[in-house]
Amino acid sequence: MILRKTSFTASRLPHDTGVSGWVAILAERSEHPPLTGATRADIVIVGAGFAGLAAARRLSQIDPRLRIVILEAASVADGAAGRNSGFMLDLPRELSSKGHESDPQGPAKRDIYKKRSAIALAKSVAEENGWGPEILDACGRYSLAAGRESDRHLVEYAGQLDNLGEAHRLLSGAETAELTGSPAFTSALFMPGTVMIQPAAYIRAFADSLREPVRIYERSPAVVLERAGQGWVVKTPAGSVSTERIILANNGHAQSFGFLQRKLMHVFTYASLTREFDPTRLGGQRAWGATPSLHTGTTIRRIKGKSGDRVLIRSHYSYNPSISVSEGSVRRAGRGHDRTLALRLPSLEGVGMEFVWAGAMALTWNSVPAVAEVERGVWAAVGCNGVGATNSTANGIVAAEMTTHTSSELTRIFADLDAPKKCPPEPFATVGGKLTLAWKEWCAGEEAR
Numbered sequence: 451m452i453l454r455k456t457s458f459t460a461s462r463l464p465h466d467t468g469v470s471g472w473v474a475i476l477a478e479r480s481e482h483p484p485l486t487g488a489t490r491a492d493i494v495i496v497g498a499g500f501a502g503l504a505a506a507r508r509l510s511q512i513d514p515r516l517r518i519v520i521l522e523a524a525s526v527a528d529g530a531a532g533r534n535s536g537f538m539l540d541l542p543r544e545l546s547s548k549g550h551e552s553d554p555q556g557p558a559k560r561d562i563y564k565k566r567s568a569i570a571l572a573k574s575v576a577e578e579n580g581w582g583p584e585i586l587d588a589c590g591r592y593s594l595a596a597g598r599e600s601d602r603h604l605v606e607y608a609g610q611l612d613n614l615g616e617a618h619r620l621l622s623g624a625e626t627a628e629l630t631g632s633p634a635f636t637s638a639l640f641m642p643g644t645v646m647i648q649p650a651a652y653i654r655a656f657a658d659s660l661r662e663p664v665r666i667y668e669r670s671p672a673v674v675l676e677r678a679g680q681g682w683v684v685k686t687p688a689g690s691v692s693t694e695r696i697i698l699a700n701n702g703h704a705q706s707f708g709f710l711q712r713k714l715m716h717v718f719t720y721a722s723l724t725r726e727f728d729p730t731r732l733g734g735q736r737a738w739g740a741t742p743s744l745h746t747g748t749t750i751r752r753i754k755g756k757s758g759d760r761v762l763i764r765s766h767y768s769y770n771p772s773i774s775v776s777e778g779s780v781r782r783a784g785r786g787h788d789r790t791l792a793l794r795l796p797s798l799e800g801v802g803m804e805f806v807w808a809g810a811m812a813l814t815w816n817s818v819p820a821v822a823e824v825e826r827g828v829w830a831a832v833g834c835n836g837v838g839a840t841n842s843t844a845n846g847i848v849a850a851e852m853t854t855h856t857s858s859e860l861t862r863i864f865a866d867l868d869a870p871k872k873c874p875p876e877p878f879a880t881v882g883g884k885l886t887l888a889w890k891e892w893c894a895g896e897e898a899r
């Protein structure tokens with residue numbers, strides 16, 4: 451006889467290390483109060499990141515009468531969704547064709563369709579709510595090269611974009627210096643389809659735009675999911691919600707409830723935001739964002755606004771199956787970012803970092819999303835694979851469609867993807883994960899510094 455589990459308890463809750471500069475430079479905001487007492491909902495969404503908010507929005511579009519409760523463990527935007535570099539990427543980082551189907555570009559085209567569906571959702575929320583470019587800016591992004599190897603990589607990637615008919619523009623060394631105000635870069639590639647967000651402002655504004663019958667409770671971690679008749683009761687420290695369906699949009703922490711065992715790899719990355727500096731110290735344009743040309747390299751973004759001119763540096767990955775990192779790891783990353791700043795934007799040497807932080811991401815072994823019914827009435831919308839601004843938004847849309855039996859081009863694309871593969875057993879997964887990241891950073895060479 452198969453005994454079905456009747457209750458799932460969170461073995462750990464998210465812990466965000468370091469102070470996110472994106473949150474710190476925003477004005478104070480009143481949080482939505484925590485959940486207290488017992489309530490009812492048609493669907494409970496666990497987590498108010500990209501996936502959770504997108505799921506709520508899509509559900510409301512499908513059926514505006516649905517009573518939706520979003521439970522967020524922390525303050526909205528404290529999690530990874532509010533502490534990333536703010537690139538909503540429309541193009542995959544790797545465009546190599548898989549070659550096993552009649553249209554070898556099929557996988558890339560479908561991935562682009564998925565990412566652009568996510569961007570369309572973000573833009574529609576921005577338009578409806580009258581957000582300005584300080585929250586969401588469809589300004590495109592650059593990819594910067596520093597050295598021959600990365601120049602070559604950019605040219606090769608630009609050729610693949612040509613084959614796909616995707617717009618782009620290669621910049622010479624001199625043009626790149628005009629953009630960045632720095633002699634450290636040798637070339638750049640401009641891709642117009644990326645949307646840049648102030649991630650904390652975006653997540654907060656998105657959460658605050660939701661209206662009844664969508665309710666959001668902050669500082670209300672889901673700690674127990676308990677089966678009750680045909681449905682579920684989701685318990686928080688001070689309240690509970692009875693519901694028919696649950697969407698787990700809490701990325702790696704879906705595993706903390708016991709779901710998707712050996713299917714998720716927990717990787718952290720690190721960012722710093724400089725102190726405000728006098729804009730005349732650095733030539734070039736005053737706002738631009740650049741991803742590295744090589745996969746595990748460094749992201750650099752220059753911002754201007756109410757909090758002044760600042761530069762964000764994001765680099766380094768670590769493999770942390772405990773889904774937490776120490777303050778020491780964050781401090782070490784910050785020291786690395788100081789060195790990167792001096793190397794890449796030498797006129798800013800000594801400006802120093804005001805904020806340094808880390809954030810968690812959940813990857814799957816075969817880089818596919820983990821969006822599926824994991825228990826009767828419980829769907830996972832996780833597995834951001836490092837680029838959750840678009841990937842997780844799409845995960846949330848598809849989870850919303852699955853829970854309501856709604857089909858779309860996106861659900862068809864997801865249905866054709868492989869399921870997440872099992873990672874090797876411990877200790878091989880951890881050893882392998884750490885070695886792979888170290889190897890990739892070594893391969894990125896100068897780009898990772």
Ligand SMILES: Cc1cc2nc3c(=O)[nH]c(=O)nc-3n(C[C@H](O)[C@H](O)[C@H](O)COP(=O)(O)OP(=O)(O)OC[C@H]3O[C@@H](n4cnc5c(N)ncnc54)[C@H](O)[C@@H]3O)c2cc1C
Nearest residue numbers: 497499500501523529531534535537672809834837838839
């Ligand atoms: C420094 C950094 C830079 C990055 N840059 C980029 C970038 O430029 N572009 C990009 O696409 N991606 C970037 N990423 C990755 C991106 O942030 C993630 O992929 C994305 O946030 C994942 O979104 P999500 O909604 O799936 O999960 P999350 O953002 O992790 O959201 C999940 C939410 O669930 C909550 N939660 C967890 N457990 C519970 C529980 N039990 N109860 C209630 N709530 C719970 C968490 O507090 C969190 O708010 C970056 C990440 C970092 C750390």
